[in-house]
Amino acid sequence: MGKGNTSRGVQAGLVQSASSSLQEARQALANRLRELVKDAGLDGKDLAALCGWHPSKVSRISTAKTQPSENDIRMWCRACGAEDQTGDLIASLRTTEGTWLTWRRLERAGLKRSQEERLPLYQRTRHFRSYSVWALPGLLQTHQYTEDVLRTIQEQRVSVGDVADAVAARMERQRVLREGQRVFAFLVEEPVLRNTLSTAEAQEEQLEHLLSVSVLPHVSLGVVPVAQQRRQLPVENFWIYDNAQVNVELVSGYLTLTQPSEVKAYVDMYRTFAGMAVYGARARALIHKARASLA
Template sequence: MSRSPFSSAQQARERVAARLRELRLDAGLTGDALSVKCGWSPAKSSRVEHAKAAPSDADIRAWCTACGQPEQAEDLIAANRQVDHLYVEWRRQQRTGLSRLQDALLPVYEQSRVLRAYSSSMVPGLLQTPEYATALLTAITAFRDIPNDVEQAVASRAKRARILYEGSHRVVILIDEAVLRRTFGGREAMTGQLAHLLDLLRLPSLALGIIPLGSVWETVWLLETFHIFDSSLVSIETLSAYIRITEQNEIELYEKAFVEMGRMAVYGPPARALIESAIDALQ
């Protein structure tokens, strides 16, 4: 898996940059000449043209006008905005709190027939109790210094979990055993969360796999939290951003990684034993 999870967004940005460069060349302009026409430094033109900096809508309009093709601007602006759709910083999505993002994600979950997810750091949202979710989202709110609407966000997250009980959804979730040992919300909340996982093991819609500590990772390595919606979208959660991957070859890489990690996981009674052991450790 040699490509970065940022590559879908970067490729989209490079396509916009290549089109801007073609406009400049077709107009017979040097980078310096274009910069003079646009009223900015040559360094800015170079950064935009090499996909090192994101142009604004105004930048694209100025560039197209300088090249004598202002009619190209709107299509390029639309393509440039698609980059933002693929890679969006958390601070932009969560500037008004967490609940708006939770609500926005709900249709994606409801419309997916097969959902696969992997997490090395926390119990995934679909499987969280209100107490666990409250502790986790409160910590995120404080860390990112955003408005506190945790109560609404927890309620929205609970709506998302309905896909485990309604419709014909198939959910496969992999977590590292370390997730069972990482406490959010104190001992009581964590015990309740682990007990909830035991209950969820009975659901026919859910396959929960746990990758035991000490597993030998031979073909894949530790990845950040990701979700695969059907085979059409992968979402990745990093510390700073939410990334959408739509390129089919990249989606296939994540599907391959999921299969490899799934082979390392335990299910059914062995998974139950790991959860019960984690509960015992909290007593």
């Protein structure tokens, strides 16, 4: 099997594993709804008749094949005489929906809001770990680099034109890099140093900034070199927040993982990449090499 096929296989396996958190959350909600029907002494046909639905809808929701809407849950609880359960079940639904968000849904109100919504997570996290395969992580970006990245995203998939406000929100979020007792560990694949949506001048400024951040005492910057016999091919961008949550950036959306076993899988993956990276003077040499290539 070629390296390209191996890489696709590795990524597909990780995505499949990650998506199990979403399926488990959906199944747990379906189980609770099914228990309400049983406790009420009803069956699926009875519930369907009370709600005015086709029995197949009840079956799909009960088996987690279809995600219920908030109104579905209200009607389900009313039919089962369990309206006191409505609030908790809707909260569970919202948590489940938050596990997987398409970019269209996440960014439907614009890029600024999607930037601001992550701020509480950043503020409560004390140990950040980031792996990047296509662009530098937001906490390390200059103003111009951020503007160029977000403007490209806006042009591709966002109808709201709020790039300037989104850039300001990301710059504000970068305050966590210099405030509080936090530790940051960044891993980037070497091509990231050359990948750019910016001009050569903006990219040079970005690399200079990267050099200055890399010497901060609470920051570890590792670069995974291209020219080596790899033990693991690149995967999707991901962030680890403490040991509590992982966020994964996929082509189609944004995945949040909190299951301990899946968080551990990404922690282990991070350690593998960390063992392949170079640090300190060797990492800075690769940054200088990327700068020189701009000429």
